[in-house]
Amino acid sequence: MALKRLQLVQREVDVAEGQVDRLMKDVNNKYGSDEQHFQKCQELQISAEKTLKTLQKLGKVELAPVQDRMRYDQKKQQEERRLKNILERLNTLSLELSPPGPSTAAHIVSKDDSEDDVDGDSNKDSNDDDTDDEDEDRAVQLPCHSQLYVVLSNFKGEQEGDLSIQRGEVLRIIKKASDGWWLAQDTKGNRGVVPKTFLKIGSGVDDEDEEVTEDDDDDESEESDEEEEEDEVEEKLTDDPDKDRVFNWSTVRKALTQIDTTDVLSAMGAIPSGFRPSTLSKLLEEDVKFRASHYIKPDLSQSQLSFKDLLLVPDSGRVRSRQVRTCVCFTLWSCRMIPTPGVGVQVLSRHIRLCAFDGAQALSNIHTVRASYNPKNPKTWTFSPMVTGVLPTLLDGDCFLRCDSSSPNLGILFELGVTFLRNSTGERGELSCGWAFLKLTDDTGNPIPNKTYELQVNGGTPYEKDVFVEASAGRKCEGGVFQQMLQGKRQPKLNVKLKSTNSRTRSQLSLLPDTLLYCVNCVHMLVLHRQLLADTLLIDRPTMQNADPISSPILSTFPVLVDHTDLLDALRSAWLEADANMSRAQKRDLTYLKQEFSKVYMSVYFLLHSPSLPCYRWADPPSEEERARVIYAALEDLKTYQHTASQSGGAEIFLDSTHSHLGFDVQELTFDLLSATQ
Template sequence: MPLKRRGPLQLAQREVDEIKKQVESLVKDVESQVGSTEDTFRRCQELQMSAEKMVKTIKKLTKADELAPVGNYDQRKQEEERRLQNIMERLNTLSLQLSPPGPSATAGDVSREDSVDEDDDEDNSDDDSDEDEKKAVKPPPQSDSRIYTALSDFKGEQEGDLSVRRGEVLRVIRKSADGWWLAQDTKGNRGVVPKTFLKIGSGLDDEDSEDEDEDDEDEESEEEEDQDSAELTNDRDKQSASHSNWSTVRKALTEIDATDVLSAMGAIPSGFRPSTLNKLLVEEGVTYRGSHYIQPELSQSQLSFKDLFLDADTGRVRARQVQTCVCFTLWSCRMIPTPGVGVQVLSRHVRLCAFDGTQVLSNIHTVRAAYNPKSPKTWSFSPRMTGILPTLMDGDCFLRCNSTSPDFGILFELGVTFIRISTGERGDLSCGWAFLKLTDDTGNSLSNRTYELPVNGGTPYERDVALEASATRGSPASVFQQMLQARRHPKLIVKLKSVNSRTRTQLSILPDTLLHCLSCVHLLALHRQLLADTLLMDRPTMQNADLICSPILSTFPVLLEQTDLLDALRSAWLDAESNMSRAQKRDLSYLKQEFGKVYMSSVYFLLHSPSLPGHRWADPASEEQRARVIYATLEALKHNQHTTGQSGGPEIFADPAHTHLAFDVAELTFDLLRVAR
């Protein structure tokens, strides 16, 4: 009987097991002092490199690579990543223990970092490693482009600054766009120094050419910066205890730049972190966006759909019950610390998603908070205003999800998008997070009432990190003091609520996993019905995967990312519904026909209008200009409809009074194979 072939994940598990055995053997040799320190240190470095390569290999694995179906694939993959993380932490501790002490060792370590970088560039050949180790005892060459000289004295004023004297030679490790560079002096001390205090080279001659040198510095290749970043990552655990004041800043040096410096300057309160959910939205493409989750999901065989079916008797989408379907309202946030001077806040918002303590289980939805300068630590949602409330500011939301995890709930990440006034850099910060577990200790669903959730500092993967506003000294003596202290703690107020039967029916035909605004449920339901008609009734066969001519299906998902256009569709559809009779509102075929006309004569036209600026998050100027264009275009199209008595006709696209971008096949066709989940 032939041996069973192992899949990539199982092979990776075996390699992790092998690395773990080698690490345990290395630890025993260190404890029993077997072999020389240099040999042991070399083995530790080799295992570190193997572990890092393994991490990259596992991150690239996907479920589609497996030879056969694997149960709990994502969970198993995460377990292997956690095992490797523990192994790497253990190796870093060993590396710190085995590295030679003293300033001379620091210089040697710096040179060894250079040798490791060269070793990586040459595919880790053994010959090159030997040559690099011989060079490790030599000081860095003075002609190195990373060697700089201090032009004048600089005394560090904040935690993380490096004090230098005129003429002192420094080695620049990391260059940031904000002008604060991470450098290391000859004694091994590290910190940030303004680039204006530095001159390339090891001498103070030719000071007149300083400007030219700085121009050359800015034009250095990205490859060198990547090498510097890798050196910092490999060396960050080898610093002595005397440099612990830098530990709060160096942790994220390879990830962000503006946030590090602002933290060191005290412009960001303690407990603030780079936004975890924003990072997922930016780096993972459409994986965590609502436009991805409203697309149909294929079954395991990929020959049919998993969550989209038609009722043969009524022709409507068949309702599907899921494990969790809740509706809730964001009320307010209290006692939220505010960023300090030097930054301008562009947006205060809450990003929310389904979460089980380890991973995000749904799309990430954003609700912007209303801000009153008279009460800067209080955020409110769903402000009263004339007309329809924008989707972006609507705190009434729903969540559908099929997770059976006992720790399942809703994760709320309070965030701000800011711009640094001095440099113009933009960034996203997390001001804390809260979690609402949707079941009690016995596994029953929570009752519909208001919940006050404590806001924690740090990230959702950190515990016991307090925000600046919640830091207290000592324990309160009296009950009255305890009440006053409780009022100072940051809180998020959320209310679980019920909805009417019509909304419940519309929710039941939506995808099994989706988190969005309640005011858009009727539009999402109509889109779902059109999707089912096109895919389940109009295709020649269920195996046919040709491009489908449907401008609505191809462009509607974009509206979930550009909510101002979704509001435009809500407004246009509200006007259309106001002119319908009760019988027409109950006629599904009539509703679908009218929805198509309204969509084509409003949102579809706007999507391809040359006068509409591109969508950009938290850009007040762009948002105001888009609002003016949307309002003016809708009014012009509405006037054209009243004049001609028709809506959604092709004549509006040929009217010289209404310019339109050239047609593209992508905006007219729905590609099932590309968008299906």
């Protein structure tokens, strides 16, 4: 059925493409009036949007061979690109054909105000006609694509293409977009996009007298609830079961707030040019699927009855290795010539957020590495400082990426960021100082060689082009070769080294999930967690169809440690201490390793439920210092208990009166299979 529907959609796209070509030809040859062309353009837009929605609703072909499914997906993507190209052509043509001033439809008034008709023609005599004649005239004058809306609240355009509007103003809607930003025209003939949540339908005309097409029925039902002031609109949208409208309003409000904050700091001179609100930080806060804890969960197969990426070797009982398209290890070396925020802003953290990226979307979790810097040279960032003991995961620049995406543009996106505190207001925020992208394949599709790469740091967001940070404002300089070389040294750069690994690390990486970006020094713990996960889900369960909760504190709480790196460092330190006391034979015994790892984990486990441990908060120095103090004290106590009670692994620390605990919750020990899978 899906194949037949796709064929029907292909025919519709062919017809639409032919109609657009004929319309463009008629416009160029001036066959017909602009009003006729404009109306035809709007009709084609509506038809193309319907076809695009139909195409996007087509399901996958599940029972067909793999090659047929691949061809089906390719054809579907090809038709979607064709439709988007058609819509772009129609949108451009619509703006060219739209009249420069307000149309007659923008000046239709109610029965009481019909004498104020702006056109000044014979419409004044329509007051003497009966109601039926008036409705018929109105139906003729009002095109199906134009609707009148009243502005609920002031909106100041902040970007190119936005339309500034005032409360009470009447707008004519030219084009409605699914993202909630509509193309509108005011009474002065100015055009631009405005958020639909700032509008309500009607302009003094009775709603029951307005004629709308069947395509606008859904929009009319949505807009009928927007009849109050801005605060009341927000309250209604929050209670409305239509989630899309709630999302649109919250997105608009959040975007406007960020833009205002950035503008204020820019006016103060506290933000260099090219800085933007952090893109990856926003993704990390709004969606849990960009956290590492999401990707260490097992992935179910298409049937939802087995696991896709978690399998066992029958003979040994070990996790089966899986090779992916991309598996690289790399090291963050340094950043240079990175502009610093100005006076009035306190920098709490300098860091890099990185993820797999294909030019359009993030394809992995977002990993964060904090940078070190010298106050005497604040424009240079370094990574992996020399410290005594275990290097914290947050400061470790040695990372790995496993990704099974087949995108030809797959690479690593690096976003340089700062978390700041505004001294005057105490406001916190995160800004992007620029971004760099390292494509992992060359033009022929082969992996790039292992070497050090010097990447240009671009300003703006990863979706903007030709935006430079402050240090590169004079990038296009004129002069000799020597001047250009000096100018090139002033450009922001990021140094990244791709490196090869030993066979042991490669074999360990092959046991991890198909998609993950994390610190190399934590691979051995991730592998042990993966083995315990396989034992519990594939061996210990009564049947593969059993989905009852499982008593396993390690599996239920380990994802929390992956997201809270200071607790993961505590576990890594305790495990390295235990590993140093093992013999070679014990280190090769997987059963013994799992038992010891479980003991060590349970010794650190109580930290998760200690009332003396503050809640984790990013880039909050007092909180980080207090957490470090509590964790360090717990590790010292743990070493003491392990020396005195080596057989129990230091479990007596749970019974020590000096360590209090939060109220017990059975969910601490319960691993829920249904909620723990991707």
